[in-house]
Amino acid sequence: MIGIYDSGLGGLTALSEARAIMPDTDFIYFGDTAHLPYGTRSESAIIRYAREALSFLGDKGVDAVLCACGTVSSVALDEVKNDYPFAVMGVVEPAARAAVMASRKQKIAVSGTSATVKSDVFRKKILELSPNAEVISVGCDLFVSIVENGFANDMPIATEAAKRYLSGLSDCDTLILGCTHFPLLSEAIRRVLPQITLISSGKEGARSLVKYKKKETGKTEFYLSDTGGSFASMARVFLGYGISPIKKL
């Protein structure tokens, strides 16, 4: 069984991909909706939330956890990953690798939350893989709220936000969506940067899980830390089928 952990809905971009490539594997999804959005929290808070999530998923018996959250992957992963008896993986390295492979000019843009950009780990990872790459990072915190509040396909709002955050990136040929919420804004992002190649960090992270593939029942359980928001209805839109998330105690 593989755990997928995000602050909210964003990790569903990773779950969809993971289920498509491993249909017989069991998954458990945890959305930390009580603490969402992570991107403007302090490093110490994000590390604390990550430890709580990993302990919870560990108790459920996972073989591996993908931190399908750019903020956790950037800010907390190195701090926590060796403290559990299962593999703890992130989205930074797979996304950085995919971007370096996709970019012709090696001019790569990274979009993420403020906490992700501040951590600078996407840039460092890209430069490890491609020392002459040029990297521009942009914090796009409002994107998370736009997705979580159901405005991802509301073009005036989503496109205006994308313009504000991304219009300076037209010189780059590749953009890492370094927060797993951002692929839901792909249409708006493409309106602002029509030529750019988009790299979904959630999708790339999911592909790195394939070594934990198992012949199981193919079921997925969903847990949330708070059920006040619209996760279930939004997840239906996103996944194409209804789910009944369970509140983690």
Add this chain to the structure above:
Amino acid sequence: MIGIYDSGLGGLTALSEARAIMPDTDFIYFGDTAHLPYGTRSESAIIRYAREALSFLGDKGVDAVLCACGTVSSVALDEVKNDYPFAVMGVVEPAARAAVMASRKQKIAVSGTSATVKSDVFRKKILELSPNAEVISVGCDLFVSIVENGFANDMPIATEAAKRYLSGLSDCDTLILGCTHFPLLSEAIRRVLPQITLISSGKEGARSLVKYKKKETGKTEFYLSDTGGSFASMARVFLGYGISPIKKL
């Protein structure tokens, strides 16, 4: 000393008003930035956060606390207000009273977070005061993130969001801004509803504090539950002077 409690920046609308009318009174402001935004949290989570905040402010020695947060005032106030040795006040009753007094047609709109709208307490309070009033309530969760992320004066984004949420309200003559973040969006709201009278729940709540006025030193202390976001820089824009918020342990 008077405590002012909000999930984040919004309560500054109340603090400004309270300081203007009680310049010699000491204030302590607590923004629960670790749990922001409240509006999409469950009732049980909001009540728990409110109890933590009130205990913290009680330990600091307050005579009264204004819950300068529409969500707390709507969802948690009745549950918690009698459990403390100081007065615990909210913004619903003062704002409802001001709206009933301001409205000629008694067609009153209420904007707030989803949690506030779901609680229905603004409508109930208005109908107590004016049984024949017509009340329309609208949940506007994205407004909070727009303010917290510094887009309140970005007219394309703020106005598009205001259109989406508020354009059905043109028959009302009075709009309660039932979340203390919303007055920061007044310009965008006026573009969508140019004729409407806006009632700031924070300002009305602040006016109800006047009986706790004291001859003190006139200082204000600021505490946050997490310092990862941009509270200090946003507060400077809003208040017109710099502050150094302290992290609550």
